[in-house]
Amino acid sequence: LRAMAGRRKLGDADEWLQGFENPFSQCSYPPEDLALEAFSSYVQKKAKGVLSEENKRVEPFATSLLDGIDMRETIRNWHEGKLYVQELRKGLGGVGSVVIVFDEDRERYPWEMTWLGENDEEGDMALFATHPLQQIVGPGICRAEYGGSLLSYPPGRMSEVWTDEAFEAARSPAERLLMAGVDYCEHKLVAYLAKKPPRQELKSWAGRYGKKIVYIPIGQFSPDTLKKLRVFHVLFGKEKREIARDYIW
Incomplete structure (x- = not known):
């Protein structure tokens, strides 16, 4: 055991805002990436179980x-x-994309972003969330909350989801994530975790591309687990990862 260190004190405004002017320096906090990846792996297994039961x-x-x-x-x-x-029906296929929709409130979650995985263990991600600048918690370190996220595997393939005209038929950010999940899925199955199932039109659209959307009610998962997963941090510069643990709790 060790003594608890005191929480870092606020510096001046210039220090805390460093790096914000460069959007291309944005990156995630790896421990939170690992938690979301682990949860997505669990959702993948659950989706295959649901489909096996259905078939x-x-x-x-x-x-x-x-x-x-x-x-x-x-x-x-x-x-x-x-x-x-x-x-049991054979050859169900793997799950290539996982879409998680926590909340579809457009006004509360206006920030939209696409990130590429940094290594083979990470998927590419698209997300909508609260704006990071609403909660600045350290120098170049912001806290945000997911409205929804998409993880697609393998990494390094995803283009900018939020301006892609291929997904213009989407009626909401959640539907845009789902359409992107289908489009970038290299397997047969797309897991969709949300409060309500997707429209039949989207299921049919996915079917035309040989994909199947597997809906899992988000209420089947622990509220405490979901609450922890929803919170993430945006760092402005990879060098901030070395000090982020002093500001993230």
Whole structure:
């Protein structure tokens, strides 16, 4: 254990605003990237589980166990004295994009940004959020809150999502993220975590490109976990990563 250090005190305005004039110097705080990437990996697995459940066929046992006994259906129909077996659809494919929509309020989350992953472990990201300059917490360090985010893998492929005319049919920032998620997805599945499912028109549009949107209600996840994930920091210059931990809590 070690003694708790005192919180950094505010410097003068010039020090705290250094780097803000150069938008190309913006970068993220790696520990927060790791947390979001880990959560996205969990969502990918959950999306495949949801789709597997939707696409399995269950029937009373006759001559073959197929892909195994379906315990849930067997117990549900225990009074029949029958075993129920399941047949799982093969070749569902992987999840290439994860879209998370926390809140669709346009006025509260006006800041729109596209970031490229810095290494093979990170996905490219597009997001809409509160404006970082509303919460300056350190020299060249700002705090913001996601309204929504898109992570797409592998990195290094995403163009500017927010000005791309290919997504002009989107009715909201959340729909633009979803359309971009479909467009940049190199696998068959796009996970969509939100309060409400996407419009049928978007599902059909994705289907024309051989993609499937897997909707997962965001209410299935812990509110505490989501609250922590929503907060992130924008640093103006990679050198700020060395001091960011003194201002981020």
